Amino acid sequence: MTAPDSQAIEANHGEKLRRSLTTPLLTLYGLGVTVGAGIYVLVGTTAAVAEAYAPVSFLIAAIVVAFTAFSYAELSTRYPVSAGEAAYVEAGFKSGLMATLVGLAVALSGMVSAAAVAIGAASYLQGMIVAPHWLLTVVVVVLMGLIALWGITQSVIVAAIITLIEICGLIFVSIWGFGMSGSVGIDFIDMLPPLIGPHWMGIGAASLLAFFAFVGFEDMANVAEEVKDPVSTMPKAIVLTLAIATMLYLATTTAVLMAVPLSKLASSSAPLALVFEMAPLGIQKSFAIVAIVATVNGVLIQMIMASRVLYGLADRGHMFSALAIVSRRTQTPVVATLLVMCIIILLTLALPIDELAERTSQIVLLVFILVNAALIRLKLRGDDEPDHFSVPIAVPLLGVLTSSLLFGTAWL
Known part of the structure; x- marks a missing residue:
């Protein structure tokens, strides 16, 4: 990779991000990071903890996410900027330090999540390419970093196309698992x-892993500065992302449990491929390609999110100004993206996939608690304006409660 052209780059306030994302593109962006990051990688790990009740764990995770999703829908229309969570916490708590810490936590969660998904992508790739796992992981991260540097519209269009492919892959898994594979797993x-x-202890613990599969809708808040008409677009895209992802997850998890013996599923880092073990070779290879595409998509979108958070923090003076450098040619945060790419590579080489997933969930849940609390404070202060989406105060209150309860399962 060559160094960025210094003449094509301007710092902080010279170049700004381009508002170009519509509702369909933003929804596909959210689905891309949500679907690719979770279901293709962690069905087996979730089943190892919850066993036959893995679909219930995904349902519980969806309920926890729903309350916070509506809080994000309001806050992202109040403050449609990069590093959204940091802006929300700063507005709610009037603390620049808290905002910086939350922003860094969000960026870290994106990088840890991307590392987990990159490991999963390399596991699927090993079924087709004879190469060391670590090398395949590094190649995935570097290629996605180059696409992220290309430009936000181009990156999201690439991610949107990949998202449509991975959704079709999940639908195919569900159809094959329900009707064509032969039921050798668990009865519905x-x-x-x-x-x-x-058994509820296991379901609760597995819900923390399943929650990782829903990490994604909050990433949309971090590209709000690049969204057309955020007051209308953000709430619709967030709700659509959560609803579609939940339906896909429940159908896929149920189909996989019916088609694959639990003992095999629980030990696999490429779980959905097991559904097609008895299928014709052409179908096996076709699905392997879809799975690879789906997982690398999660890496790309988490990388975009984390770089925008670092850019947003730097642009508002909370971090080194170099991280706010934007390329005049591509209008992407070059230094922030390169830093994110390097950190992701280090994480993939240092930690296993299940630990990365659990740490991501814990970080995101802490951020959810603070974001909901910030919205509660804003509403109690009467900081309301007529031109943004609004939810009742009960929504962030339930967001704090459910996120806290799920976070607590990690310590049981």
Whole structure:
């Protein structure tokens, strides 16, 4: 990779990000990071903890996310800027230090998440390319970094195309798992847990892993500065992303549990490929390509998000001004993107996938608690304006409660 052309770059306030994202593109952006980052990689890990009740863990995670999603829908229309969570916390708590810490936590969660997904992508790639796992992981991260440097519109269009492919892949998994693979897994009726029993401890713990699969909608808030008409676009795209992802996850998880023995599923880092083990070779290879594409998409979008957070913090004076340098040619934050790419590579080489996923979930849940609390403070202060999307105060209150309860499962 060559160094950026210094004549094509201007700092802080010379070049600004371009508002070019519409509702369909933003929804596909959210679905790309949500769907690719979770279901293609972590179904097996979730099933290892919740066993037959893995779909229930995904449902619980979706409920937890829903309250916070509506809080983000309001806050992203109040403050449609990069590093959104940092701006929300700064407005709610009047603390630049808290804003900086939250912004760094969000960027870190994106980089840790991207590292987890890059490891999953390399696992799928190893089924087709004979090469060391670490080398494939590094190649994935570098290629996605180059696309992220290309430009926001180009990056999101690439991500949108990939997202459509990965959604079709999940639909195919569901159809094959339900009707064509031969049921050698768990019967549907056995996936419904009794109302009382020790199994809820496992379901709760697995919900923290399943929550990782929903990490993504909040990333849309961090590209709000590049969205056309954010007051209208942001709420619609956030709700659509969450609704579509939830339906896909429940269908896919149920189909995989029915088609694959639990013992094999729980030990796999490329779980969805197991559905096609008895399928014709052409179908196996076709799905492997879809899975690779889906997982690298998650790396790309998390990389875009983390770089925008660092850019936003620097642009508002909370971090080194070099991180706010924007290329005049591509209008992307060059230094921030290169830094994010290097950190992701280091994380992929240092930590296993399940630990990366759990740490991502914990960081994001802490951010959710603070973001909901910031909205509560704004509403109690009466800081309302007529030109933004608004939710009742009960929504952020329930967001704090549900996020805290799920975060607490990590310590049980």
